[in-house]
Amino acid sequence: MENLKVETLKYQSVYESPEWQTIHPIDRAQLLLVAEGVKRGTIIGGDRYIFPHIIANLGLNAKLNTDINNPKAVYKAVYVVARPDILRAYLTAGNDLPENTSMAVKHSIIGQFLGYPDCCIQEYSHPTVIGREPRFIQELEVHMAQNNGKYPAEFDFLPPSFTPCSATCCNALATLNIWMRKIQAADPEAAQQLAQFNKVDFQINDPNIRFEPLVQPRILKIARKIWRTLSLK
Numbered sequence: 001m002e003n004l005k006v007e008t009l010k011y012q013s014v015y016e017s018p019e020w021q022t023i024h025p026i027d028r029a030q031l032l033l034v035a036e037g038v039k040r041g042t043i044i045g046g047d048r049y050i051f052p053h054i055i056a057n058l059g060l061n062a063k064l065n066t067d068i069n070n071p072k073a074v075y076k077a078v079y080v081v082a083r084p085d086i087l088r089a090y091l092t093a094g095n096d097l098p099e100n101t102s103m104a105v106k107h108s109i110i111g112q113f114l115g116y117p118d119c120c121i122q123e124y125s126h127p128t129v130i131g132r133e134p135r136f137i138q139e140l141e142v143h144m145a146q147n148n149g150k151y152p153a154e155f156d157f158l159p160p161s162f163t164p165c166s167a168t169c170c171n172a173l174a175t176l177n178i179w180m181r182k183i184q185a186a187d188p189e190a191a192q193q194l195a196q197f198n199k200v201d202f203q204i205n206d207p208n209i210r211f212e213p214l215v216q217p218r219i220l221k222i223a224r225k226i227w228r229t230l231s232l233k
């Protein structure tokens with residue numbers, strides 16, 4: 001029954017406006033979560049003309065991204081967006097950091113701002129060593145290999161910069177379940193595009209499983225990059 005719950009939306013009229021379509025669908029998916037109050041902040045692209053008006057209509061604030069550490073490797077990040085008080089706190093935290101602040105501390109500040117669970121932030125900052133891959137990737141590949149390529153639908157709604165601590169992380173799955181339902185209700189096109197973005201990435205190179213031609217997995221790529229950065233520290 002839980003899945004049949006009707007989502008109430010605070011800003012449906014904004015999501016139905018032509019202006020809304022000027023934002024990239026994957027950015028829209030993340031922005032609407034912040035507007036609806038189920039995600040603390042986001043770092044997304046936007047133009048300098050229409051985007052600020054949309055942000056104001058959503059009761060949010062945006063600042064051009066001169067961030068302590070740009071967490072987005074997938075596509076251009078321009079604005080840091082959140083409710084005014086949250087944005088102020090985040091920017092203050094970033095400004096007050098000493099020069100020699102570790103990547104782990106920076107990741108933690110950004111992870112909290114982006115609304116990721118503490119356990120996932122902790123794992124991202126201090127990865128568990130299992131072979132040569134982060135735990136999430138290892139576990140997900142095993143899970144998919146054992147389940148004919150299937151995986152929890154929630155993972156189709158991973159924001160581009162989010163890697164859960166584990167493929168069975170209850171906190172990540174619970175958070176993603178809330179986000180998934182909100183995105184599907186508010187902006188079906190954004191939901192479809194985010195799911196497509198993640199689906200392509202979840203294809204794995206297992207000779208026992210027949211997939212469409214293998215595309216460079218985004219999550220694997222990001223995770224490896226993170227892994228290298230942290231290993232070299």
Ligand SMILES: [Zn+2]
Nearest residue numbers: 119120165169
């Ligand atoms: Zn976790």
